[in-house]
Amino acid sequence: MKPLEPLGPADAVKSCSCGKTPAKTSPEPPTGASPKADRKAMLAAIRAQRKLSRQAREEARARQVAEALAPPASLPGKLGLTAAALIIWWNLYQLLPGIARFTTQNIFKLDPASRLGSSVEFFLYDTPKVLMLLALVVFGVGIVRSFFTPERTRRVLAGKSEAFGNVLAALLGIVTPFCSCSAVPLFIGFLGAGVPLGVTFSFLISAPMVNEIAVVLLYGLLGWKVAAIYMGTGLAVAMVAGFVIGRLKMERHVEDWVLAVRAEAANGGEEGVPEPDWAARLNAGAYAVRDIVGKVWPWVLAGIAVGAGIHGYVPEGFLASIMGRDAWWSVPAAVVIGIPMYSNAAGIVPVVHALLEKGAALGTVLAFMMSVIALSLPEMIILRKVLKPRLILTFAGVVGLGILLVGYLFNAIL
Numbered sequence: 001m002k003p004l005e006p007l008g009p010a011d012a013v014k015s016c017s018c019g020k021t022p023a024k025t026s027p028e029p030p031t032g033a034s035p036k037a038d039r040k041a042m043l044a045a046i047r048a049q050r051k052l053s054r055q056a057r058e059e060a061r062a063r064q065v066a067e068a069l070a071p072p073a074s075l076p077g078k079l080g081l082t083a084a085a086l087i088i089w090w091n092l093y094q095l096l097p098g099i100a101r102f103t104t105q106n107i108f109k110l111d112p113a114s115r116l117g118s119s120v121e122f123f124l125y126d127t128p129k130v131l132m133l134l135a136l137v138v139f140g141v142g143i144v145r146s147f148f149t150p151e152r153t154r155r156v157l158a159g160k161s162e163a164f165g166n167v168l169a170a171l172l173g174i175v176t177p178f179c180s181c182s183a184v185p186l187f188i189g190f191l192g193a194g195v196p197l198g199v200t201f202s203f204l205i206s207a208p209m210v211n212e213i214a215v216v217l218l219y220g221l222l223g224w225k226v227a228a229i230y231m232g233t234g235l236a237v238a239m240v241a242g243f244v245i246g247r248l249k250m251e252r253h254v255e256d257w258v259l260a261v262r263a264e265a266a267n268g269g270e271e272g273v274p275e276p277d278w279a280a281r282l283n284a285g286a287y288a289v290r291d292i293v294g295k296v297w298p299w300v301l302a303g304i305a306v307g308a309g310i311h312g313y314v315p316e317g318f319l320a321s322i323m324g325r326d327a328w329w330s331v332p333a334a335v336v337i338g339i340p341m342y343s344n345a346a347g348i349v350p351v352v353h354a355l356l357e358k359g360a361a362l363g364t365v366l367a368f369m370m371s372v373i374a375l376s377l378p379e380m381i382i383l384r385k386v387l388k389p390r391l392i393l394t395f396a397g398v399v400g401l402g403i404l405l406v407g408y409l410f411n412a413i414l
Contacts, residue, residue, distance in 0.1 A: 100125035119312030142288025173206030198246020299347030307354035331407035338371030367407030
């Protein structure tokens with residue numbers, strides 16, 4: 001009988017008598033560690049797998065929530081959502097005085113008649129009020145601005161007579177996207193498109209000073225009369241100042257590289273761009289709320305905080321001796337104080353509200369507000385990139401003189 005031979009490595013995979021090839025088994029890799037260490041490694045792998053599974057479930061849940069909360073894509077859906085939001089806005093706005101009084105008395109346990117309680121109630125009422133008004137008007141103007149891009153505005157202003165152009169530029173400044181940061185590219189684009197220098201300045205004065213935020217917040221806090229006065233005088237200053245600068249023929253005081261910009265480069269930005277539909281315009285309004293309100297809310301809180309301090313701690317009539325109509329020097333002092341300050345309308349209007357409550361004259365307060373918004377030092381620094389010093393000084397002098405006249409005029413008649 002032939003002795004049995006020992007099995008070799010190749011014999012482990014030969015077919016058995018049933019004709020099937022046995023499956024290969026993967027031997028466990030040698031760990032070189034103790035069984036306790038192997039168990040720890042296995043438990044760590046299980047925990048890591050469970051963590052990944054939990055993260056995957058959370059991501060899936062987050063996607064489901066985002067899809068559920070996403071605004072509808074169709075125009076009827078967007079209109080329905082807008083209408084519902086306006087109804088909620090209106091009802092919440094009516095409840096603000098009661099909410100502020102209840103919070104002050106029952107949560108903070110303060111007497112609204114005390115100085116601290118009066119300041120807290122002022123802050124709790126004006127903060128949501130201003131932010132809600134700001135969101136509403138920015139949404140509406142965001143839709144309007146979808147019709148007035150910078151390129152389209154340049155084309156509208158180019159080629160118009162100077163007098164008519166000053167009026168049109170000041171009016172377009174109300175609804176056209178503009179801030180100090182965009183002064184340089186807009187200025188270059190206007191001059192490159194053939195817009196006269198004076199017309200350009202009418203736009204640059206009107207856009208930051210007589211913007212929709214200032215008008216609506218003044219209306220919400222001080223009533224339609226003050227808002228109308230501010231809007232009318234602001235437009236008048238923009239139109240007259242632009243006309244005067246245009247008559248002075250100061251084009252040579254614009255930086256040479258700006259004058260070398262070709263009109264073709266300024267007008268080439270909108271070719272081939274399709275006109276947005278109403279769904280896109282509603283999206284533009286919502287984006288404007290997120291963008292603008294997201295940027296200015298710290299200024300709103302700071303302005304209301306200052307206004308709340310004035311409201312609660314400055315005695316009634318105290319400012320009448322400093323910013324009253326009988327103090328002839330109050331208007332130029334307000335302008336000089338306002339120029340170095342940097343704020344936008346959302347931040348300065350609550351301060352204006354508090355100043356008027358404490359006896360400051362309307363003309364003095366309007367002059368202060370206009371100088372802060374229209375003649376801010378940071379804007380001058382930005383404009384220095386495109387204007388020579390003499391033209392900047394002329395611009396500040398003409399606008400400042402117009403603001404002084406507005407202050408004295410309304411101190412005399414009101």
